[in-house]
Amino acid sequence: MLATKSYDRERAVLYARRWARARNPLFYNFTGIGGDCTNFVSQSILAGSCVMNFTPDFGWYYISAENRAPAFTGVEFFWDFFTGAPAFAAVNGGIGPFGREVTRGEVEIGDVVQLGDMAGDFYHTLLVTELRGNEILVSAHSNDVYNRPLSAYDAPLTRFLHIEGVRFETDEDDCFEGLIQGESLPSM
Numbered sequence: 001m002l003a004t005k006s007y008d009r010e011r012a013v014l015y016a017r018r019w020a021r022a023r024n025p026l027f028y029n030f031t032g033i034g035g036d037c038t039n040f041v042s043q044s045i046l047a048g049s050c051v052m053n054f055t056p057d058f059g060w061y062y063i064s065a066e067n068r069a070p071a072f073t074g075v076e077f078f079w080d081f082f083t084g085a086p087a088f089a090a091v092n093g094g095i096g097p098f099g100r101e102v103t104r105g106e107v108e109i110g111d112v113v114q115l116g117d118m119a120g121d122f123y124h125t126l127l128v129t130e131l132r133g134n135e136i137l138v139s140a141h142s143n144d145v146y147n148r149p150l151s152a153y154d155a156p157l158t159r160f161l162h163i164e165g166v167r168f169e170t171d172e173d174d175c176f177e178g179l180i181q182g183e184s185l186p187s188m
Helices: 009-021 038-047 075-085 086-094 176-180
Strands: 002-005 097-103 112-116 122-132 135-140 146-150 156-170
Touching: 002 135, 009 122, 038 075, 038 097, 038 112, 038 122, 038 135, 075 097, 075 156, 097 146, 122 146, 146 156
Parallel strands: none
Antiparallel strands: 002 156, 097 156, 112 122, 112 156, 122 135, 135 146
């Protein structure tokens, strides 16, 4: 049975603070071979959720550099997983963190920013690590930064992802649905 828990934004930011200018040895460093930005943001979100989705091809997981979901390290795949784009729709309703696109004004710490070019291709993923007045401060890998003002980036396109929560598998038997539908009694 799936249950939902809160995403721990503080833990995500604590992780980013610890690893923004370093590399966690549990994860491969993709800097120089496609970039490490989405990998770093995924690690931070994992720290705030502690749940991965191991669905082959369309999940969000990291076991090793050779055994990982495209959504854990790829900018567009990451966005598609978290927002439930058509190919990912069935998975997005399953285990793992989930989110939705929001406006700049709805962003909270622990949320995500992606930067894009004039052609509409998004190429960089950043984690929101502080809000200071109207300024959003972000942390990222590839060009390692911690609490850099978003306004320092020169990107034609920006999109924002709010992490809404985390779905996880539980053994807890919530009898309500079966009971109200007249289908089952609570299990022993």
